[in-house]
Amino acid sequence: MTDILRSYTDLSSSSPRFQVAAVLQSIINALPLTFDQSTRAALVRLLLRDLRTSSSKSRLFHKDAALALLALKTLGRIPVGSEPLTEASSLRTLMELSSSLYKDDRNASSEALKCIANTLLLYDYARVTFISKEVGGGEFCASLLEKATTSEQLFTLSRIMFLATASPSSLILTLVEDKRHGRTIIDVIPTKIDMVLSSVLANKAFARDAMSELLKFSFNLLLHYPKLYGLASPSSRGQQDFQSSNLDGLLPSLLRVYRSLPRTFPIPLVPPLTHAIHALVTIPITHSLISLWLSTTRNSTSRQLRSSHTPRPRSSSTLDRALNVFTAGRRSLSISSNSPASMVGNSHRDIVVRTMDLLEIVFSFHFPSNSNPDSREIREAFKNVLAGSGMSTDTSLDELVSPLLLLCTRICMMDHTSRKRVREWIIPPSLDRSYPLDERDDFLGRCIRLLGSVYHTRLKASVGEMLYAACDCDPSILSSLVGYGHVAGFLFNKGILSAPPPPSTDPHSSQRVVNPITGTYDTMAQNGMNNSIVEMTEEEKEIEMDKLFVLFDRLDRSGAPPTNQGKAVHSTVKSKRTPK
Template sequence: MADVLQTYTELSSSTPRSQVSSVLQSIINAPPFTFDQSSRAELIRLLLKDLKSLGPKSRLTTKDAAQALLAVKTLGRIPSGSEPLSEAGNLSTLLSLSTSLKDEPEASTEALRCIANTLLLFDHARQTLISKEVNGGDACVSMLDKATTPEQTFTLARILFFLTVSRSAFIQSLIEEKRPGRTIVDIIASKLDTTMVSILAGTKFARDAMTDILKVAFNILLHYPKMVGSEPSSDAKEWDDSWSTKLEGLLPPLLRAYHTIPPTFPMPLVAPLTHIIHALIVIPVNPSLRPIWFNMIPPAMGRSSTSSRTSSSRKSSTNINSASSSPVLGSPTLGPSESPDRRSNTSIKPSTLDRALSVISAGRKSLSRSPSPSPPSTSRDVFQRTHDLLEVAFSHHFPDNSDPDSQEVREAFKQEVEATGAPSDTSLDDILSPLVVLCTRLCLADESSRVRMREWTVPPDLDRTNPLDERADFLGRCIRLLGSVYHTRLKDAVGEMLYAACDSDAALLSSLFGYGHVAGLLFNKGVMSAPPPPSTSLSSSAPDPSSSTTGQREINPITGTYAPNGPTVSATADMTEDEKEQEMEKLFVLFDRLERELELFARKRRRCVEFSCRDGTL
C-alpha cells in the first residue's frame, strides 16, 4: 500500500502528534495483505530506524513508541516482507527498546512481542538472537528474573521457549552459568511460585505466564541431560531417564504447583496443569529424587540449594523403605545425623508460594489479621493427587459406564475443546495419556504406590456379580479403555499403568481383572495364554479363582466375575440388539486392521523372496 508508506515517509518532527498517531493507526488497522513484500519490508525498516532514534528531532517520540511498535508487530505477522525483523541489527534494536523504555511498560512489552513473533516465523532468527552479536538470550534471562508482572513473564518465557526448542550451546550455558548469582533453574523455580500466587489471585495472563515457563522448563529437562552425557538412572530399561543433578531444583516447585493449581471447568485437565504433568514425566523417580517425590524430607531441605538437596537426599535414601511403609504416607524422614531436637531448633524459611497460601488460608479462617502466618502443611501425597486427577478426568470424559469409543463421548470432547480455545486437533489421548504415564512411573518406582493403586482399583471386597467392564467406576472405565479402538495411545498407557500396578506380573494382572479383559495387553508382552493363578504372597487383593469356601464365591478367571451357580448361559443372552451390533462393529474394525496388517506382511515377504531369488541367495 504505497500511499500509507508515502504518508508515513512525509511525516516529520514538526508534524502534529495527532496526525502521527493517525498514520500509525492506519498501519495497524490495514488488512493483512494490504502491503506487498517490498513496501512491507521498507515500512518495517523505516519504523525501526525511527524507533532507534526516538526524540524531539525524530518522526517519533517516546510517547509514540508503543503505537509504533504495535504497527511493527502487526506488519510482522505476515512472513512475506517481514524478513528485516530477523536481522541482527533490528533484533538488537528491539531488545534495546525493551530495556530503554522501561518507564513505558506497554512499549517495552510490545518490543518483546515483536521479538517473540519473529522467532515464531523465522527459525534462523533464534540463532541470530543468541549470537554474540546480539546476545539476546542472556538479556531475556536477566529481564525474566526482574519481571514483575505476569504479562512480562509470559512474553519473556515465550521468547526463551523458542530459544530452547532445539539443542544448542545456549541451553548448556543457561544451566551451567550463573547470572547475577542465579541459574535458570533458580529463576524458573521462583517464577513458578510467583505465577501460582497470581493464578490464585485471578490475575490476567497468570496462567499463560506459568504455561510458557513450564514449556521452557520442559525443553531444558528434555535436552540438557542428553547434551552433557549424563548416566541413565537404574530404571532406564523402561524409560529414557538421562538425568543431571543440576536440574533437581526444578522438582520441588513443580510438585508445589502440581498440588496447588486450582481446578478448572468444564475440562479438569487444561494448561498449565497439563504442562506441569509433562515436565514431571521427564524427571526420573530415582533414589536421590525419591525423597522429594514422595515428601520424605523436611520442607527446608526440599527448598534448599541443589547441592544441599542432593546431599540430604542421599542421607535420607537409607530410610526410604521404612518411610514408604509408614502408616502416615509422606511423613518427613530424619537423616541419620539429625535428631528431632536439632530439627525443631532449625529455622525453616517458607517459599513465596507457601507464604502466599498461608495468608490466603488465614484470611479464609478469620477476618482478623494473623501476626505471623505459618507455612502450610507439607503432607502432600503426589500419588494421591495423581489418582484423584485420574478419577476426576476419567469420570468427566467417560461419564457413568459410557463406551469411550462412542460418538457421544467424542462429540462432547470436541465441544469442550472449542469452548476452551484449545487447538482443534487436540485429542483425549493428548490430554489423558501423560497423566496415566505419570501414575505408571510412580507405580514402577514405589511399592506402596503399587499396593495402593491395586486396592483403589480392585479392592479386596469388590462386588464381582456384574461384568467388570460395565461398572461405572474407575475400574470399569479402565477395562473399557483396554478395548478402545479410537484412543490407541490412551489404551496402551492404561494397560501399562495396570500392569505396573500389578508388579509387572501377568498372573496377578489376570487374576485381578480377568484374563479376557487383559488378553490383548498380555499378548503384546509375549504372554500367549492365560497365566496360572498367582501365589498368595504376591498380593492380598488378588482373588482366588478356585476358592469355594463358605462366604467366598468362585471367580471366573476369564471374566473376573463370580462364576454362575446354575447352568451356564450364553454370553450374549443379556445383550440388546444395539449392543450386539456395537460389538460386531468393533470386531469388524479389528478384523479389517488384522487383514491389512497380514496383507502388508505378505507383500514384504514376497519382496524379500524376490530379492533373494535375484541375488541367488534362495
C-alpha cells in the first residue's frame, strides 16, 4: 500500500514521536498481502537505512528501534519483496543493532536477531551469506549463545545456528574445533541444555521451543562434522565412516534430556523428545561411549532438575488409558518396583527401560488393542490427534516412530546384555503361544502386524531391524521365536530366500513343540499321531480301518495308484480286517 510508504517517507527528525510510532504500528498491523513487491522492498530498505543511522537527526531515534525492528520483522515474514534482508550489508546491520542495543533495550536486540532468523528460514542462499567471512554471522551468534541466559534468547540464537549449520560448511569445523574463551561449542551446548531442561520441567515459557532448537543444532553438528572431519583429516582419508571424539561431550546431556522429559498430551512422542532421539541415533557406538550409554547412575544435575519439577495434573485421555493398560500388563525391566506411569516425568536410570517404556506407550496409543495398522481408522485417528498437537500436518507415523525403533536397534547392538533384555522383554521365555502371535494385543503382536503392513513401509522395516538385532542378528533365532511365516518377507529383503535352519540351541523354555512357521504351539506335536493311535480302543481302530479300506478300494477301482502298489495296500488292509 503506497499510502503507508508515503506516510513513512514523510516522517522526519522533527516529526512527533507518537506520529512515528503510529506509522510503524500501521506497518505491523497491515495484512500480509497489503504491500506489493516493490512497496515492501522499499519499506525494508528505508527501515534498514534509518536503523543504521538512527540518531536525533534522523527519521528514527534510538528509542524507536524496537518498534522499527518489529515492523521490519513483520515485513520480512513474506518472501516476496523482502529480498533486501538477504544482502550482506543488511545482515551486518542487524547483527550490529543486536549487539549495540543489548544493554539498553533487550527487546530491540532480540527483534534484530529474529529478523535474521526469519531471513535464514525463508532464503536458503542467505545462510551462505550469513556464515561468509564478509558477515561472520556464525561466530557472532556462537558468542552470543555462550552468554545467553534466558530461554527466549536461547531459542532465537539456537534457531539461527540450526539454520546456519543445515548444510556442511567450514563453520561447523570452526565451531567444534576452535575455542572461544577457552571453550568450544561442544562445551557450551551441554550447559545450555541443562539450563533449559530445568525450565522445561518447570513449564516455563519458551523452554520447550528453546530445547528443540538446541537439539536440532546439536543434530546438525553430529550429522555433518564426522564427514567434514574425515575430509579434513589426512589420517582419515579413504575411510567411509568417520568418527571423532570431539563430539563425545554432547552424549551425557542428550541422555539426560532423553531420560528426563515428561510425557506429553495428546501425542506421547513430540518435540523436543523427538529431536533428542534424532540426535542420539547419530552418535556412533564406540567402546569408549558404551559405558555412558548404559550408565545407570543419576548425576547431580538430574537430581537438581527433578527437585525443581512440579508434576502436571493428570487428565483423562487416550494416552492415559494406554498407560493404564500398559501398567497392568507390562513385563517390567526396571530394577525398582515403580510402575512405568510413575516413572514418566522422572529421570530414568536405565536407557533400556526408558526406550521400552516409550515404545510400549507409543505403540499402545497409535495402534490400540489388536487393530490392523493399515486400517483407515488408524490413519484418521492419527491425523485428528496431529491436528490438535501443533506438529506439522505432513508428519507421518513412519517419520514419528521409526527413529525410536532405530534407537532401540542401536541399543541392541551395544552389548549382549542389553540385547538379551530387549529380546526377553518383547518375547519373554514364558510367552503364551496357545493362540496366533499376530492376534495378540501386546507389543509383540503389534510388531508382527506391522511386519505385514503395506501402508507403513518405513515402520515395517524398522520393526524388522529391531527384532533382528534383538535376536543377535541371527535369522534362525528370529524365525524360531516369532515364526518364519511372520518374518519371511523381511528376511527375503535381507537376501535370505528360504527358511533358515533351526538354531543350535533351542530358545524356547517351554517343553511343548513350537510350530516353526507360526510361532505358536504345534497342535500336531511330535509323536502326537502315534500317541493318539495308542490311546484308541479296538473298536475305534476297526472303524478307522473300515474308512481306509473304502478309500483304497475306490483308488483301486479308479486306477490312481500303480497296480502293484494298489494290490499290496489292498491286501494289507484286508488282511488286517480279517479276524484271526
